[in-house]
Amino acid sequence: MESKTDRTEPTAPPSAASAAAISAVLGDDDLLREILLRLGFPTTLIRAAAVSKRWLRHASDPTFLRRFRTRHPPALLGFYIRELGARGPRFVPVSQAPELATATRRASAAEGRFFISDCRNGRLLVMDFDPTACRHAVLSPLHPARGKVVLPPAPKQSLIWFFLTENGGGYDGAVAVLMLPIGTTKTKVQVDLLTSGSGVWVAHRTVVIDLPETLPPIAYTLPPVRGKIYSLTKSGHILGLDMTAAKSSLIQRPDKGICSASGSLRRPGATQMTGCWCMTKFVCMRRGIVLRMLW
Template sequence: MSESESESEGAELSRRLAGVSLAAPASPLEDDDLLREILLRLPPQPSSLPRASAVCKGWRGLVTDPKFARSFSAHHRKPPLLGFFEIRAAGLVFTPVMDSPDRIPPERFDLGRCSGIKVNDAYSCRHGRVIFIDWQRFELLVCAPITGELSRVAIPPEVERGSLNVAVLCAAGDQGHVHGGCHSSPFKIVSLCLGRKDSQLLARVYSSQTGIWGDLISAAAPSRLFSDLTPETLVCNSLYWLSTGVDVVKFDLDDYSLTVIKGPPVTYDHGRQIIKAEDGDVGFNIFLYPECHMWRRDINCDHGVHTWVLWKTIQMHTILGLPQVDEKRTNFLLGYCEDTNVIFMYVRPNVYMLQLNSMQSKRLNANLESVGHYRPFTSFYTPDTTIAGGSNGAEISHNT
């Protein structure tokens, strides 16, 4: 081939290549599988997924997919603490604990709008649900604040008016299920009350899947009277309530057994709370400002018996943000979040939130003269399940 022919052929090839549109490599954000992995790693704060869903139709399709919601929960494992429910003169009020843009508007979780009645107290708050009582209709009301769904359940016949402790929890048994987005999952209720002669504790378990209460379970009552509205704590797969004294009532959710165990060798009867110890076992917190005493229930390997061991003592006034000791200060515990290991405490006139693992504190309210029980609420907050105000949720009646 002559040199002129070679140049002519090269020029022709150049003209052909100039007319070819070379496709640019796809952006990582256009690869659904890769994008899904990126979005899964967004922080589990309320604003994360709603903001992502607002980017474009494709992103919204990904984050509103129920499979993505399950994967998001499984990746983060523990839901964030959104706030707490507290009884006030106007009824039960939700107070958010996060700052903007993750702060949930209090009216979004208005249980009064959800139930149609004035809610006077929350008896239990766990796995995205809150349970309270309608004494006029003698019913338990189970509400999922995020979706607004409300279930009514008849109170067991052995319960006398005004005397009842109840706990609500998710009943999903799927392998890999992570609590925190359980709004559509089945639930259980554990009721606990004193028998009519105050010598026995009586318990039952309700299943939303069957719509009925199970058999009556009984145990000898604690040496001192069992108090109502004592907040229960879920540790491993057992529920724990405090009696008026230092005895602890344990309900095992595996074999449905009810037992009373002795608490730590202390006499202080206020500012007590069952907590999770660092090793996952049950712990006992005693708050007497300026000190906080934490006990852990250990097993004696030589004798095979459980004993309470003083685990740690914390000088509260040394924690950043808490005031110095003052003998005139009123102080007591307000509530405990088992998911995040956070306690709420009142040191007059302020309310503090303290994370027991990191010992980081945050002041929530100032100059309060009175406060009520706090029921912490944790949940993943995904755009496919949230509704405004909780007033459009479905109501389900279980009166068997």
């Protein structure tokens, strides 16, 4: 007895009317640009540009690319999660889209014993737990060819914080905030901005400011935001530093501000999601888990 096999009927070619409609749409340069503009991922745009020289011309036009970047700003790729007691962080993507598979794989490859202290534009500022010493370094998980860039040794000061530069400053750029109490009463403070470059820290000093009391312990320092750095003190003040104007200020924390138990400054009305409080600087802490977001 002969077994019957299923036969797949050939797909009928599109009708002349459908072909004409498709040609009318894709043959119109204005409509084609609008279609390309609405592609969800840059990787999809690259594949579309390979269709023909005409599509490549539209996809590579500087004006079109500016519109594409405006419409598709960098999105959240995922989280680095470090559980207390774990050897190092692990990466958890927020999307399983095939277009993001390469970026997700590279971000997941950032392994090692380190603590993430800042994250900006796909770069990580980490404290590398080397067997001989703790070093600060910049990692670029999405660009593995850049490798690990070890920052210069930190100045021998206790009041110092490290961050990635706001505009990149080169993929290995970093900035440090150094506070120097002045006088025996320590009611004045001088704040130094240190930028990394050529293997050394370059200092840019700000004005000396008077404090209403002896310099109180700093609870938390936020990374640069629009050229400014803010530190929350345990005495209820915010120390502000204008990086562009090289000026600093000390103001009373608004009553609506919230200081969490860990000393970090949280935005009023911060949203609680999946058991974690989303805080300024995109750090979530709860139930012994620390998360950092990669954009």
